[in-house]
Amino acid sequence: MEMIYDLIILGAGPAGLAAGLYGGRYRLNTLLIERGQDGGQIAITSEIENYPGQMVDQEESGATLTARMTRQAEKFGVHRAGATIARAELSGPVKRLTDTRGNVYEGKTVILATGAHPRPIGCKNEREFLGKGISFCATCDANFYEGMEVFVVGGGDSAVEEAMYLTKFARKVTVIHRRDQLRAAVSIQEKAFRNEKLHFMWDSVVDEVSGDGILDRMVVRNVKTGELTEVLADPEDGMFGLFGFIGYLPNTELFADAGLEMENGYIRTDEDMQTNLPGVYAAGDLRVKSLRQVVTAAADGAIAASRAERYVSELE
Ligand code: NAP
Numbered sequence: 001m002e003m004i005y006d007l008i009i010l011g012a013g014p015a016g017l018a019a020g021l022y023g024g025r026y027r028l029n030t031l032l033i034e035r036g037q038d039g040g041q042i043a044i045t046s047e048i049e050n051y052p053g054q055m056v057d058q059e060e061s062g063a064t065l066t067a068r069m070t071r072q073a074e075k076f077g078v079h080r081a082g083a084t085i086a087r088a089e090l091s092g093p094v095k096r097l098t099d100t101r102g103n104v105y106e107g108k109t110v111i112l113a114t115g116a117h118p119r120p121i122g123c124k125n126e127r128e129f130l131g132k133g134i135s136f137c138a139t140c141d142a143n144f145y146e147g148m149e150v151f152v153v154g155g156g157d158s159a160v161e162e163a164m165y166l167t168k169f170a171r172k173v174t175v176i177h178r179r180d181q182l183r184a185a186v187s188i189q190e191k192a193f194r195n196e197k198l199h200f201m202w203d204s205v206v207d208e209v210s211g212d213g214i215l216d217r218m219v220v221r222n223v224k225t226g227e228l229t230e231v232l233a234d235p236e237d238g239m240f241g242l243f244g245f246i247g248y249l250p251n252t253e254l255f256a257d258a259g260l261e262m263e264n265g266y267i268r269t270d271e272d273m274q275t276n277l278p279g280v281y282a283a284g285d286l287r288v289k290s291l292r293q294v295v296t297a298a299a300d301g302a303i304a305a306s307r308a309e310r311y312v313s314e315l316e
Contacts, residue, residue, distance in 0.1 A: 091259045133209070148241065159246070172199065190212065252265050
């Protein structure tokens with residue numbers, strides 16, 4: 001007979017890794033499934049200044065924090081599977097996850113911790129230029145644009161902070177924002193307006209990008225006047241960078257037909273991370289919540305695992 005785990009955790013970002021640590025410590029027979037690298041969004045974040053105990057000035061990064069979280073979860077006996085889940089059956093007493101190779105994983109409880117991904121810019125030809133001028137990660141790609149021109153779409157904290165970070169590399173950074181006023185915190189705005197390398201295109205959206213295999217042209221539309229502006233790469237650079245920071249979308253498509261209550265694609269839970277399905281919990285950025293940060297994801301994971309432990313012990 002196939003093994004039925006006490007707990008299956010889907011996703012090894014901070015929420016999933018914290019759930020793994022707690023699941024292991026509760027002596028639950030726990031399986032942690034991840035399709036890519038551990039860490040989720042923090043795996044590609046260089047500076048995390050607001051996770052308690054994480055000190056940027058001691059050369060710590062999202063990657064080193066992730067590595068420690070992974071080691072800690074594994075130390076407490078969590079089993080690992082590298083797999084992409086294609087089907088999730090969550091409503092029965094045994095939760096069943098099937099991967100793209102047809103392997104089936106069964107658990108008495110499941111914690112969904114698949115996180116979120118950057119919202120696409122939404123312009124024509126966007127997919128064609130991913131990694132060829134378009135990026136969603138300044139820390140990953142900023143050094144590629146050393147001395148070049150870069151554009152940033154968005155007006156929130158992320159867009160403005162990442163734009164300022166990009167000015168350390170690019171010769172000029174222009175923020176393209178769909179309104180005439182930033183959403184970012186006033187303290188962040190003040191810093192941004194003092195930065196001489198930072199420029200703004202207000203009331204504007206990117207309609208279209210193009211180029212011969214690499215991004216060297218885009219069309220920006222003024223949403224108030226309808227005026228179209230063609231932006232061309234400096235011939236000496238041959239290209240420019242376009243970074244999108246316009247929020248995130250939850251990675252919950254897999255659960256669309258699983259019977260979970262959702263709100264705009266985010267999973268609804270109570271304060272114990274319990275979804276509307278018994279034995280099914282959600283932790284981290286994929287659930288309806290007010291603050292999506294590493295510290296709140298880790299806390300969600302811990303709470304979800306503690307409730308899973310209670311649920312399993314009541315089954316016995
Ligand atoms: P956000 O605050 O939701 O801002 C998203 C920005 O993208 C907004 O300016 C929005 O424009 C714009 N936008 C949304 N959809 C768009 C579209 N389809 N086309 C063009 N523009 C679009 O997202 P975020 O900046 O990623 O921040 C997420 C959360 O993390 C926030 O709570 C933020 O405070 C927090 N955060 C905090 C820090 C920090 O404390 N240092 C750093 C980063 C993030 P509108 O303004 O017109 O809606």
